[in-house]
Amino acid sequence: MFHLFWLLPSVLAVPAPHPMITPAPALTPRDPGVVAERQLDSIGSYVGSVISGLGSDVSSFVASGVPQFFAGLPTGTQVEKSLGISDSDLAATPTQVLNVPAYGNWTNAGWNVRVHGNVFKQPNISTEKLDDLANIFLIDVDIKDLPADQQAQARNLTSEIFVVQQRNVNVTVTFANDVTVKPETDSGAINAAGGAQVIQLPYETTDEGDFDAFLVLFNSTGPDGGHMMGGNETDRIQTLNMYINGTDTGNATAYLVPPTGLTIVSDIDDILRVTKIYDPKEGLLNSFARPFTPWLNMPDIYANWSKTVPNMHYHYLTTTPEQVTRNYMDYIYKTYPLGSFDTRPLNFSDASATLAIRKFLLDRIFQTFPQRKFILVGDTSNSDVMKDYPQLTKDYPGQVQCIFLRNTSSTDSADKFPYDTSGFKDLPQNQYMFFNVPDDLTSLDIVNGQCYNSSVKQNLTFSEQGLPFGLSKNAAGAVRASILWETAAVALVLMILIVFT
Numbered sequence: 317m318f319h320l321f322w323l324l325p326s327v328l329a330v331p332a333p334h335p336m337i338t339p340a341p342a343l344t345p346r347d348p349g350v351v352a353e354r355q356l357d358s359i360g361s362y363v364g365s366v367i368s369g370l371g372s373d374v375s376s377f378v379a380s381g382v383p384q385f386f387a388g389l390p391t392g393t394q395v396e397k398s399l400g401i402s403d404s405d406l407a408a409t410p411t412q413v414l415n416v417p418a419y420g421n422w423t424n425a426g427w428n429v430r431v432h433g434n435v436f437k438q439p440n441i442s443t444e445k446l447d448d449l450a451n452i453f454l455i456d457v458d459i460k461d462l463p464a465d466q467q468a469q470a471r472n473l474t475s476e477i478f479v480v481q482q483r484n485v486n487v488t489v490t491f492a493n494d495v496t497v498k499p500e501t502d503s504g505a506i507n508a509a510g511g512a513q514v515i516q517l518p519y520e521t522t523d524e525g526d527f528d529a530f531l532v533l534f535n536s537t538g539p540d541g542g543h544m545m546g547g548n549e550t551d552r553i554q555t556l557n558m559y560i561n562g563t564d565t566g567n568a569t570a571y572l573v574p575p576t577g578l579t580i581v582s583d584i585d586d587i588l589r590v591t592k593i594y595d596p597k598e599g600l601l602n603s604f605a606r607p608f609t610p611w612l613n614m615p616d617i618y619a620n621w622s623k624t625v626p627n628m629h630y631h632y633l634t635t636t637p638e639q640v641t642r643n644y645m646d647y648i649y650k651t652y653p654l655g656s657f658d659t660r661p662l663n664f665s666d667a668s669a670t671l672a673i674r675k676f677l678l679d680r681i682f683q684t685f686p687q688r689k690f691i692l693v694g695d696t697s698n699s700d701v702m703k704d705y706p707q708l709t710k711d712y713p714g715q716v717q718c719i720f721l722r723n724t725s726s727t728d729s730a731d732k733f734p735y736d737t738s739g740f741k742d743l744p745q746n747q748y749m750f751f752n753v754p755d756d757l758t759s760l761d762i763v764n765g766q767c768y769n770s771s772v773k774q775n776l777t778f779s780e781q782g783l784p785f786g787l788s789k790n791a792a793g794a795v796r797a798s799i800l801w802e803t804a805a806v807a808l809v810l811m812i813l814i815v816f817t
């Protein structure tokens with residue numbers, strides 16, 4: 317008998333005022349909870365009541381109104397203790413490395429590549445235990461009741477989460493000229509003609525097993541006497557493969573990106589795939605069990621850009637924790653153009669850093685490419701996206717070309733979470749678009765900064781919006797809601813509770 321409560325780090329159980337981040341999840345099977353009486357005197361408590369209505373365990377997965385399924389996952393010794401794994405068992409299992417596809421910028425010293433990832437060991441967990449652990453992530457569903465392929469997917473993800481990170485490890489990376497690129501579809505990316513070399517990272521892995529360092533590449537001669545081109549000699553993205561020494565699990569591609577041009581920074585959940593993060597029961601099934609599925613014809617939009625916009629750099633930036641990065645990469649590379657990646661490093665896993673991580677990663681890519689222009693893609697269900705994307709127009713004037721936000725509530729009535737459009741107040745309409753379906757993105761001239769399709773009606777209040785029945789906040793933040801609306805909201809919450817119980 318093993319005890320899941322071992323997995324509950326007490327440091328994560330910080331009480332937090334709503335609507336800020338709530339504590340990390342209690343890792344016990346989720347079950348829609350008991351109905352508690354709610355005071356619907358403000359939007360905060362409305363949202364609070366929708367969330368708490370989903371069950372006490374789900375409520376703890378909520379940061380700023382929207383569930384974060386993967387917040388507060390167990391790490392390292394918590395995993396080891398909870399599964400009763402002995403050090404000697406673990407020592408016998410091979411060391412694995414997650415090597416996240418990298419970007420590099422052009423500097424006076426040469427190409428400067430950001431190598432980042434995680435070193436870990438994967439304990440041998442029996443199927444029974446894995447099933448118990450997988451059930452933690454599902455609401456009202458037992459893994460045994462899922463179709464076989466979904467069981468396999470749920471076990472796969474669960475075993476990726478329950479890994480033991482390795483601290484104080486030196487990481488050596490071998491760069492090689494053997495990438496398979498298709499320049500005609502991968503935005504003209506080409507193989508670097510040189511640059512093969514072996515570099516040991518300057519630091520050992522952190523306590524959480526993470527590594528993250530910029531490495532300057534030596535201009536070595538390639539197989540046919542070729543060389544990497546400098547960032548001042550080409551507009552094209554050059555690629556090199558990276559192999560982490562001592563394992564065959566740390567293969568990834570590095571993208572050498574010239575100083576000028578367009579970079580698309582794209583979130584993944586609910587924009588490149590169907591997640592329904594705002595509908596926890598569905599969101600958990602979509603994240604843990606079902607195969608990743610594209611959202612409508614979004615792949616066609618990216619494929620078209622990849623064919624028609626030369627030298628565009630694709631960067632997939634999601635705050636999903638790095639433990640599940642492989643599944644995201646696997647899906648993206650089968651479905652969308654090749655590109656570099658950022659996911660949430662483990663040192664950002666505690667609740668207090670959850671909302672800061674996206675801005676941290678965005679700042680880093682903007683600062684690494686101060687002359688490139690960015691196209692930012694996301695959806696209204698991420699409160700950090702809603703805040704950070706417009707903020708970047710102010711922090712890095714002239715660098716944001718377009719902001720595209722999928723309005724998740726327009727196509728999905730299950731989305732009951734409000735979103736804040738105040739950041740868009742001073743932005744010219746041509747710089748952004750709230751869109752409903754992927755086809756709204758066709759026929760835009762993103763290269764020349766024409767980012768708005770005038771047939772797509774915009775309805776921004778420049779405040780918190782998206783609440784049902786016209787409930788909204790005025791500019792001062794006071795709540796404008798009549799007794800009638802409150803009554804309606806109570807009815808709605810009760811309806812939701814009935815559906816979820």
Ligand SMILES: *[C@@H]1O[C@H](CO)[C@@H](O)[C@H](O)[C@H]1NC(C)=O
Nearest residue numbers: 423424425426546547548549
């Ligand atoms: C590119 O930059 C390198 C290093 O800064 C410099 O040596 C070289 O002359 C430049 N090449 C061109 C074509 O400007």
Ligand SMILES: *[C@@H]1O[C@H](CO)[C@@H](O)[C@H](O)[C@H]1NC(C)=O
Nearest residue numbers: 408409410439440441442443
């Ligand atoms: C994992 O453990 C099972 C028994 O629980 C054993 O049969 C299997 O060989 C082990 N696998 C590895 C890779 O050690």
Ligand SMILES: *[C@@H]1O[C@H](CO)[C@@H](O)[C@H](O)[C@H]1NC(C)=O
Nearest residue numbers: 484485486487516518519520
């Ligand atoms: C990592 O490499 C550095 C420099 O080569 C060395 O001083 C250090 O002892 C190494 N650490 C481990 C754990 O091997």
Ligand SMILES: *[C@@H]1O[C@H](CO)[C@@H](O)[C@H](O)[C@H]1NC(C)=O
Nearest residue numbers: 426427535543544545546547
């Ligand atoms: C590497 O050296 C070659 C030959 O001197 C030069 O043509 C090329 O621009 C250099 N590339 C970089 C990245 O410095």
Ligand SMILES: *[C@@H]1O[C@H](CO)[C@@H](O)[C@H](O)[C@H]1NC(C)=O
Nearest residue numbers: 488489490514516560561562
């Ligand atoms: C890393 O692997 C490369 C390629 O296999 C090899 O040339 C190099 O000697 C290795 N370096 C270390 C430190 O293991």
Ligand SMILES: *[C@@H]1O[C@H](CO)[C@@H](O)[C@H](O)[C@H]1NC(C)=O
Nearest residue numbers: 494559563564565566567568
């Ligand atoms: C990583 O690359 C090595 C060398 O090409 C290859 O043997 C290995 O199968 C690759 N690993 C994976 C997981 O694809």
Ligand SMILES: *[C@@H]1O[C@H](CO)[C@@H](O)[C@H](O)[C@H]1NC(C)=O
Nearest residue numbers: 438472473475476642643646
């Ligand atoms: C899980 O699936 C991914 C993507 O298919 C794969 O790369 C990974 O090796 C699998 N992990 C495990 C533990 O089976």
Ligand SMILES: *[C@@H]1O[C@H](CO)[C@@H](O)[C@H](O)[C@H]1NC(C)=O
Nearest residue numbers: 526527528661663664665669
């Ligand atoms: C996480 O690590 C990065 C460096 O890899 C560091 O810059 C950042 O401040 C750390 N974040 C936290 C919350 O510790």
Ligand SMILES: *[C@@H]1O[C@H](CO)[C@@H](O)[C@H](O)[C@H]1NC(C)=O
Nearest residue numbers: 421422423428683684685686
């Ligand atoms: C390259 O990236 C590093 C790391 O973000 C940054 O400090 C540096 O200023 C960048 N160099 C140039 C020339 O943009």
Ligand SMILES: *[C@@H]1O[C@H](CO)[C@@H](O)[C@H](O)[C@H]1NC(C)=O
Nearest residue numbers: 723725726750773774775776
């Ligand atoms: C999003 O869609 C909903 C439902 O169609 C609509 O009420 C709302 O105004 C839209 N939001 C924006 C910002 O256009």
Ligand SMILES: *[C@@H]1O[C@H](CO)[C@@H](O)[C@H](O)[C@H]1NC(C)=O
Nearest residue numbers: 620621624758759760761762
């Ligand atoms: C494809 O992209 C080009 C360039 O951005 C654009 O002009 C064209 O309208 C797009 N076509 C479709 C079907 O999206």
Ligand SMILES: *[C@@H]1O[C@H](CO)[C@@H](O)[C@H](O)[C@H]1NC(C)=O
Nearest residue numbers: 775777781782783785786788
């Ligand atoms: C526009 O937004 C307001 C405030 O959220 C809402 O009351 C109204 O129904 C929306 N209009 C449309 C056409 O969606």
